[in-house]
Amino acid sequence: MYKKILEKYEPKKENLISILHDVQDSNEQNYISDDAVWEISQYLNITPSHIHGVISFYSMFSFKPRGKNVIRLCESPPCFLRGSENILAKLRQLLGIKIGETTEDGLFTLELTACLGVCGNAPVMMINEDVFGDLTEKRVEQIIENIRRRAK
Amino acid sequence: MAKQLKLWIDNVEVEVPAGTSILDAAKKAGKYIPTLCYHEDLRATANCGICVVEIEGQNGTKRACSTAVWEGMKVRTNSKKLRELRRTLLEMILADHEVECPTCEQNNRCQLQDLAYLFGVDEKNMPKVRKPQPVDDDSFAIVRDPNKCISCGRCLIVCQEVQTVHALTIDGRGFEGKITTPFDKGMLDSPCVNCGQCTVYCPVGALKEKSHVEQVWDALLDDEKYVVVQEAPAIRATLGEEFGMDPEKVTVGKMYAALRRLGFDRVFDTNFSADLTIMEEGTELITRLKEGGKLPLITSCSPGWIKFMETYFPDLAENVSTCKSPQQMFGTLVKTYFADKEYLNPAKICSVSIMPCTAKKFEANRPEMRDSGFQDVDYVLTTREFVRMVNEAGIDFKNLPEEKADDLMGQYTGAGTIFGATGGVMEAAIRTAYYVLVGKELDNLDIQAVRGITGIKEASLTVPTKELGDVELNVCVAHGLGNARKVMEWIQSGEKNYHFVEIMACPGGCVGGGGQPYGSSIADRARRGLSLYKEDKDLPARCSHQNEDVMKCYRDFLDAPNSEKAHKLLHTYYFERNAMSGEATKEVTHKH
Numbered sequence: 017m018y019k020k021i022l023e024k025y026e027p028k029k030e031n032l033i034s035i036l037h038d039v040q041d042s043n044e045q046n047y048i049s050d051d052a053v054w055e056i057s058q059y060l061n062i063t064p065s066h067i068h069g070v071i072s073f074y075s076m077f078s079f080k081p082r083g084k085n086v087i088r089l090c091e092s093p094p095c096f097l098r099g100s101e102n103i104l105a106k107l108r109q110l111l112g113i114k115i116g117e118t119t120e121d122g123l124f125t126l127e128l129t130a131c132l133g134v135c136g137n138a139p140v141m142m143i144n145e146d147v148f149g150d151l152t153e154k155r156v157e158q159i160i161e162n163i164r165r166r167a168k
Numbered sequence: 169m170a171k172q173l174k175l176w177i178d179n180v181e182v183e184v185p186a187g188t189s190i191l192d193a194a195k196k197a198g199k200y201i202p203t204l205c206y207h208e209d210l211r212a213t214a215n216c217g218i219c220v221v222e223i224e225g226q227n228g229t230k231r232a233c234s235t236a237v238w239e240g241m242k243v244r245t246n247s248k249k250l251r252e253l254r255r256t257l258l259e260m261i262l263a264d265h266e267v268e269c270p271t272c273e274q275n276n277r278c279q280l281q282d283l284a285y286l287f288g289v290d291e292k293n294m295p296k297v298r299k300p301q302p303v304d305d306d307s308f309a310i311v312r313d314p315n316k317c318i319s320c321g322r323c324l325i326v327c328q329e330v331q332t333v334h335a336l337t338i339d340g341r342g343f344e345g346k347i348t349t350p351f352d353k354g355m356l357d358s359p360c361v362n363c364g365q366c367t368v369y370c371p372v373g374a375l376k377e378k379s380h381v382e383q384v385w386d387a388l389l390d391d392e393k394y395v396v397v398q399e400a401p402a403i404r405a406t407l408g409e410e411f412g413m414d415p416e417k418v419t420v421g422k423m424y425a426a427l428r429r430l431g432f433d434r435v436f437d438t439n440f441s442a443d444l445t446i447m448e449e450g451t452e453l454i455t456r457l458k459e460g461g462k463l464p465l466i467t468s469c470s471p472g473w474i475k476f477m478e479t480y481f482p483d484l485a486e487n488v489s490t491c492k493s494p495q496q497m498f499g500t501l502v503k504t505y506f507a508d509k510e511y512l513n514p515a516k517i518c519s520v521s522i523m524p525c526t527a528k529k530f531e532a533n534r535p536e537m538r539d540s541g542f543q544d545v546d547y548v549l550t551t552r553e554f555v556r557m558v559n560e561a562g563i564d565f566k567n568l569p570e571e572k573a574d575d576l577m578g579q580y581t582g583a584g585t586i587f588g589a590t591g592g593v594m595e596a597a598i599r600t601a602y603y604v605l606v607g608k609e610l611d612n613l614d615i616q617a618v619r620g621i622t623g624i625k626e627a628s629l630t631v632p633t634k635e636l637g638d639v640e641l642n643v644c645v646a647h648g649l650g651n652a653r654k655v656m657e658w659i660q661s662g663e664k665n666y667h668f669v670e671i672m673a674c675p676g677g678c679v680g681g682g683g684q685p686y687g688s689s690i691a692d693r694a695r696r697g698l699s700l701y702k703e704d705k706d707l708p709a710r711c712s713h714q715n716e717d718v719m720k721c722y723r724d725f726l727d728a729p730n731s732e733k734a735h736k737l738l739h740t741y742y743f744e745r746n747a748m749s750g751e752a753t754k755e756v757t758h759k760h
Binding site: 050053054063064065066068069072073079 | 328334335336337338339340341350351359747748
């Protein structure tokens, strides 16, 4: 199933992280499945428990299904000082989920992240690969609404 | 020889070879530096920080377990700073640890408890920080309580590096980091082979066996139930330590006496079925040698090894002996042979075994282990659980009289008793196979080459057989699954050509089993093995084919070794297992 992705890489341990990224991105639910872990472990000759360690070490990876849109709100001090707490409350209210959870429609997962390196635009969040800065509660509402509309 | 280095530990001069850790150098200087995550058998990970020391001329502190000494080093193992540091570390560890000492398995043995007491830790200093997590108790053998885990990492090292099973992993990092099963699926749905080495090395009771104590008490106190018990060879080599007796001697008579006082209706001995196993497995070996069957023949007594083989080496399943383990042979016979002889309804018999092993609990629950028409072995108690029951019942073990096992399935030979040590099954099998092939007993029954604590042992013997002329028999003994993995890879690649291979899942064999006392070190295991060899030497009969109870069982019930009836009752088959979930996916051998 993941043969195409795996064959892009030499079967070396060093390639694990790149493979995990590739495998996760290819998955609609933004996660690395058991089957994928098994195939990767066979390909690189490392154990599933080792892969678990790596996946769980990096917050970008997940071995549990996530929403189509993974929201990562920055929890670092600069964003906090600029009101990320209110943004988090707004997101939780809009989505009806807690941190780490996925909405029932499978559209959103809410996560926190360390600094995204754009403190000049704090508070900041990422949705999948896109960065959204200078967030206000109003702007967050619009962003979420937009995604919901496009999904219909 | 490594260069000798001179150093000072608390002003005591000591000389050690280069490469020695401060911890070991200090021992030589008569000083035990406190440790928690460190264990002499395992790679030092420097996880806990309790063993911190100060070195003159250096800033900060160093961890004694993982810092090598250097020439002229001046080490200080105690100071106001070190005491405070250790105490703070202990407080932080305790803040993450569910403190339920009075009911904890490890009470009075727990290393965290000891240290907290020694350093005068006030548990209330640190607020509890972690959220309670569910206890993982779905496995047939092992219970894991993440609330007690202090992330020392010993279980990880033993599971990943010694056993190469990888049923445990680290999840997350930093404050959120914890030890868990791969993908948080729990022990039952992990590649765990139930060997229980994690329970032996856990310093705090976060890992223990799935207890059958309550069920066994219920059976013992139920007048309707006829409760029969068997005890594995390794148990007798361990009870001495547990009851304050000579740890270098086996304890047999008092063990039987204690079991009777607990209320068991019939006290037999697994050593009987160890002898029986040799008759079956020895015959299987001879048949394979004569008829060109699949070689090497690999032993099947160790249920941890069997699940490991099914998971990682299912292609070698046909090499593995079809014999059930002694526990399961015994279980089947209790509810058939014994029940017939005594006119007992097998439905009313409760069959209990006392094992040095946690994997035996899994084995007893394997769905195919029901050849008697019932679950062949109902409950399995580990050595630890047995000791606990004896103590609960207030039995003065040390002063018990020496009693004998009951007739029919209680007699054993030296060959049965050495099953408990690595190399014992091999030695016992060679004694009997030699006798059958040559027509006379071996001149020297002690086969030293397969004894001892070396991880992989090889030997070559010339057997002057009657039918085949001189046969060169190449044998190999491995204990610990990391060693087993190496041997299996040699067999797969054709690098080695053996005729007979003995594998035991646990380092040291059954005397080092996962159900043995907490903290059992390799040194303890080696000593227990020697006690078994000593008992063997002193027994009147030392070969399985000399066991009269076993011969009677063949005459009256089983016909002959590997007969149709023996195959039906005493042999089994194997599965292939998913290496992520441990689930049996298909049969790879079949019952004959």
